[in-house]
Amino acid sequence: MKEKNKKRIYLDHAAGAPLDKRVKKAMEPYFMDVFGNPNAIYKEGLEAREALDSARGTVAEVLGAKADEIIFTSGGTESDNLAILGVANEVKQFYGAGGKFASLRTDKTGNSTEVKLSSSSSPSPHIITTKFEHPAVLNACKVLEKSGFAATYLDVGKDGVVNPKDVAKALRANTVLVTIMYANNEIGTVQPIREIAKVIRKFRKAGNGKAISGYPFFHTDACQAPGYLDFNVERLGVDMLTLNGSKIYGPKGSGVLYMKRGIKIIPMMHGGEQEKGLRPGTENVAGIVGFAAALALCEREKERETKRLTALRDYLIKNVLNKISKTSLNGSATERLPNNANITFLDAEGEAIILYLDNEGIACSTGSACNSANLEPSHVITALGKPHEHAHGAVRFTLGRNTTKKDIDFVLKVLPGIVGKLRSFSPTSII
Amino acid sequence: MADVDKWVYSNIVKDHFMHPRGFLVGAPKEGEFDAEGEVGSPACGDIIRIWIKVDKATDRIKDIKWQTWGCATAIASASAFVEMIMKNGDMKIDEALKITPTEIAEYLGGLPSRKFHCSILADKAFKKAAENYRANQ
Numbered sequence: 001m002k003e004k005n006k007k008r009i010y011l012d013h014a015a016g017a018p019l020d021k022r023v024k025k026a027m028e029p030y031f032m033d034v035f036g037n038p039n040a041i042y043k044e045g046l047e048a049r050e051a052l053d054s055a056r057g058t059v060a061e062v063l064g065a066k067a068d069e070i071i072f073t074s075g076g077t078e079s080d081n082l083a084i085l086g087v088a089n090e091v092k093q094f095y096g097a098g099g100k101f102a103s104l105r106t107d108k109t110g111n112s113t114e115v116k117l118s119s120s121s122s123p124s125p126h127i128i129t130t131k132f133e134h135p136a137v138l139n140a141c142k143v144l145e146k147s148g149f150a151a152t153y154l155d156v157g158k159d160g161v162v163n164p165k166d167v168a169k170a171l172r173a174n175t176v177l178v179t180i181m182y183a184n185n186e187i188g189t190v191q192p193i194r195e196i197a198k199v200i201r202k203f204r205k206a207g208n209g210k211a212i213s214g215y216p217f218f219h220t221d222a223c224q225a226p227g228y229l230d231f232n233v234e235r236l237g238v239d240m241l242t243l244n245g246s247k248i249y250g251p252k253g254s255g256v257l258y259m260k261r262g263i264k265i266i267p268m269m270h271g272g273e274q275e276k277g278l279r280p281g282t283e284n285v286a287g288i289v290g291f292a293a294a295l296a297l298c299e300r301e302k303e304r305e306t307k308r309l310t311a312l313r314d315y316l317i318k319n320v321l322n323k324i325s326k327t328s329l330n331g332s333a334t335e336r337l338p339n340n341a342n343i344t345f346l347d348a349e350g351e352a353i354i355l356y357l358d359n360e361g362i363a364c365s366t367g368s369a370c371n372s373a374n375l376e377p378s379h380v381i382t383a384l385g386k387p388h389e390h391a392h393g394a395v396r397f398t399l400g401r402n403t404t405k406k407d408i409d410f411v412l413k414v415l416p417g418i419v420g421k422l423r424s425f426s427p428t429s430i431i
Numbered sequence: 432m433a434d435v436d437k438w439v440y441s442n443i444v445k446d447h448f449m450h451p452r453g454f455l456v457g458a459p460k461e462g463e464f465d466a467e468g469e470v471g472s473p474a475c476g477d478i479i480r481i482w483i484k485v486d487k488a489t490d491r492i493k494d495i496k497w498q499t500w501g502c503a504t505a506i507a508s509a510s511a512f513v514e515m516i517m518k519n520g521d522m523k524i525d526e527a528l529k530i531t532p533t534e535i536a537e538y539l540g541g542l543p544s545r546k547f548h549c550s551i552l553a554d555k556a557f558k559k560a561a562e563n564y565r566a567n568q
């Protein structure tokens with residue numbers, strides 16, 4: 001039914017961005033020419049090692065971190081799990097069966113330091129996160145709850161922005177980790193990471209009654225941030241940060257976990273000494289090189305792209321809201337990524353809208369229950385306090401490097417007709 | 432049924448979805464139909480409504496129309512169901528009641544397994560409409 005060769009307008013960059021040509025070029029030598037195992041000490045190995053070191057240096061520089069704070073992984077999901085489960089499994093040993101002393105640790109200088117458990121009555125280690133995290137974070141937290149951890153899922157308000165005061169209120173003596181995303185992947189709302197980091201630092205310093213000194217750590221899933229937001233870890237004040245290659249015009253299957261020096265985690269996989277033993281397995285050299293190139297490009301083009309896409313995004317939002325009745329923007333209009341427009345069309349169902357748009361050559365996504373494997377409406381839209389009907393007609397447009405004003409104009413041309421058609425045979429009239 | 436595990440729609444589903452037949456635009460006119468039935472999907476929250484006009488003497492369905500607020504499959508199922516009833520002239524209510532969701536799915540050239548529940552909606556809404564019709568006789 002679809003005409004072949006019809007121009008496609010791809011507006012689902014939050015799901016995955018195409019590999020940038022320049023990134024592909026940077027990766028090319030590392031498939032066949034430089035193929036050695038970076039852990040070998042002969043020429044082929046050394047060449048691969050050099051590429052790896054240089055990529056690590058690039059990533060560290062962009063993040064404002066040290067090279068040994070960068071762990072290469074297979075993507076955002078792995079980085080999130082490594083951070084959350086890694087910290088959890090590390091602290092678990094201090095919470096041994098009823099014991100007051102659970103473990104001995106060594107500090108940076110190699111001296112033994114006793115870690116004491118407070119004798120407080122609620123001994124479960126505690127994690128704070130939000131209701132609208134990516135499933136990689138939410139499901140990791142749920143797994144921990146099953147194994148005896150306590151978890152707080154913070155509300156995000158109707159704007160989709162976490163209030164740092166709520167974080168302060170949720171902190172407990174035995175909170176070991178706070179994990180809050182930098183920008184939401186569905187509605188693009190940007191979280192006040194710096195302010196939250198300040199709250200946590202202050203709490204950490206206070207020390208009073210703290211179960212384990214030095215905790216809690218602050219992790220953020222920043223997969224959607226590169227190219228738009230500042231993710232210098234010093235300025236942000238985070239202890240751990242997740243990045244994903246496929247969202248930044250890099251290769252799929254590549255990712256990074258930034259982890260501040262001094263933090264200890266238990267790895268999820270056990271094997272060789274790669275990535276300091278925290279992520280064993282022969283390094284994905286081409287992927288790592290591609291990741292670093294992609295991240296550097298995002299950083300270089302950040303200012304220009306942010307300006308360009310913010311204008312396009314606002315143009316799209318304004319016109320959709322003006323041209324089509326019973327529509328609303330999901331999440332704050334200002335505290336949001338420059339490339340994200342998430343709009344609800346009442347009385348029309350999201351999956352149907354997506355497929356009609358697909359037929360016109362436009363790709364985007366929806367929070368509708370009909371489009372999810374478990375038939376649940378988007379937990380993100382629901383977290384905004386909106387009823388199910390809003391998630392049902394929520395459509396996410398995420399713009400990218402190749403998006404032009406012409407593309408947006410085409411969307412604006414076909415969208416009213418599509419929504420109108422679906423509404424024409426809808427029995428509902430939601431107010 | 433083909434494609435049961437794949438997230439792919441058959442061309443027949445696509446055709447019914449892109450060019451749905453037999454739906455009602457807006458509210459029905461006075462006396463246009465004899466009964467209506469509505470169901471909401473407990474699974475995903477969708478709603479489908481079906482109206483029927485019946486010939487009293489013969490118990491045959493003279494007209495049947497639908498509206499749905501739902502996914503592509505819900506739209507296609509409603510469209511296909513109405514087509515199945517109307518394609519060979521007017522069908523008796525009893526005959527129409529025998530149409531199963533599996534038959535609707537087959538008529539559509541198969542449905543992805545996680546979309547099968549949408550084909551149940553059309554069937555259920557019709558059963559309600561038929562019940563309502565009988566109750567008023």
Ligand code: FES
Binds near residue numbers: 369371477548549
């Ligand atoms: S009607 Fe919701 S999934 Fe089909």
